[in-house]
């Protein structure tokens with residue numbers, strides 16, 4: 001069957017099971033848009049291409065499937081770069097289609113020409129410029145395969161206009177043929193056995209889980225191994241939800257999981273950081289020893305033998321030397337470990353762990369996560385806590401970047417994988433709202449909330465229009481402290497309170513702005529208004545923005561100053 005490039009594009013997407021594309025048209029992709037109405041695929045027209053990339057990313061993180069976006073050449077393509085880099089840093093499977101000028105004009109400084117393949121080489125897992133329509137189907141097949149296998153990541157496919165218009169015989173390849181690309185999925189049994197022996201004899205083990213556990217769908221295995229070992233668990237920001245922070249008792253009441261330490265690192269809990277520093281075996285699963293986690297590397301887990309499972313061999317011993325490396329899929333490796341645990345077992349594990357878990361209990365009591373409620377002033381932590389208390393496990397939370405993100409990590413107790421979508425690696429302000437829309441497009445019936453800062457929300461606030469247009473009833477909770485709060489906190493602590501360029505007193509009236517977009521705008525100025533306003537927002541089946549006027553002085557604690565050991569926390 002002879003088809004045009006544009007038709008092939010849709011046939012391939014159909015074969016890959018794509019149900020939604022986030023996009024924005026332009027001259028270079030107009031042929032694809034011309035073809036679109038003939039196909040049964042949902043297209044969400046965004047208001048800015050950065051939004052399209054983050055929406056595809058949010059869709060991918062919430063579902064575990066590949067997110068797809070489509071933009072035009074030149075500025076359309078460059079506008080996606082922050083979204084691509086965000087997905088790359090957090091290993092999110094995504095395929096980004098960009099339009100390109102006709103092949104004959106490439107390199108001629110043609111109108112809206114940009115070398116997007118060159119620009120995105122350092123922030124994509126792989127990228128392609130398709131020069132011949134006969135390659136198109138194969139390239140799309142490979143792009144989806146690369147995005148979702150091994151360490152997942154974004155793949156870009158650049159589509160010159162003449163390639164989209166050209167016609168050829170269509171055949172979708174059944175298999176990919178990429179001889180240089182063979183991710184190791186099955187872990188080496190010898191290494192798994194070494195890991196088990198180390199874990200079995202550990203006196204003070206700590207499990208440190210990252211986003212890799214979530215991408216590998218290995219949350220269940222992680223929880224089981226922690227229970228078998230009776231080992232406390234901490235996670236990175238990206239790993240939140242891979243282990244249940246809270247569990248429900250017989251009466252349905254939520255209680256903290258006894259093995260849960262909270263997040264570790266720069267804004268980790270006192271007990272998580274102290275436990276890691278005192279551990280004799282640190283079991284890292286799908287985590288990459290990011291500097292926000294390790295603090296000063298030479299002082300990180302100084303007494304521990306380190307086991308590290310990762311699907312990406314290049315991340316092993318990259319930042320911290322590892323004693324037992326296990327290259328492979330986290331789920332498979334943990335399954336193998338569980339098999340060993342079942343046949344071998346640890347006698348009297350409860351007794352064995354008693355002193356260690358008691359020590360952790362003491363750390364928990366000495367410095368729990370707390371904040372001081374003063375009068376009717378709204379504390380941002382209180383807003384996050386109230387959102388948590390009103391929401392079930394089904395809720396999806398996204399965040400922006402800054403204090404709002406860290407308070408969410410600390411005070412919202414994630415218990416399911418894929419329930420927190422946040423830009424961990426790149427730290428992208430403006431991520432939360434579009435990511436929420438991507439998740440809401442995937443799950444129309446779930447409650448999706450973006451917990452935002454007044455600075456970050458202004459970076460992609462135009463996507464409120466997309467929310468209204470497509471009736472994606474996301475809720476945006478702005479913790480409005482009239483500052484770029486996290487930068488202000490650094491200025492306060494380390495830069496002599498020189499609050500240069502962080503004051504946001506001149507901001508729009510967010511309630512009116514929401515209304516101007518056709519959304520619902522609400523505001524709370526007193527603590528007693530927080531819960532009623534949230535209940536109202538959750539009861540409205542429309543996009544709602546809530547402006548919480550919070551105390552601007554509030555800081556995120558604990559905090560490990562940059563370059564210090566993670567046990568050297570400021571606890572104020």
Ligand SMILES: Cc1ncc(C[n+]2csc(CCOP(=O)(O)OP(=O)(O)O)c2C)c(N)n1
Pocket residue numbers: 400401402403404405427428429430452453454455456457479481483484485486487
């Ligand atoms: C695109 C982008 N620009 C700048 C930064 C640096 N940065 C990190 S946190 C932050 C402040 C965020 O302020 P706001 O969104 O108001 O959130 P708050 O910290 O007050 O919760 C800034 C500017 C960033 N992370 N991303």
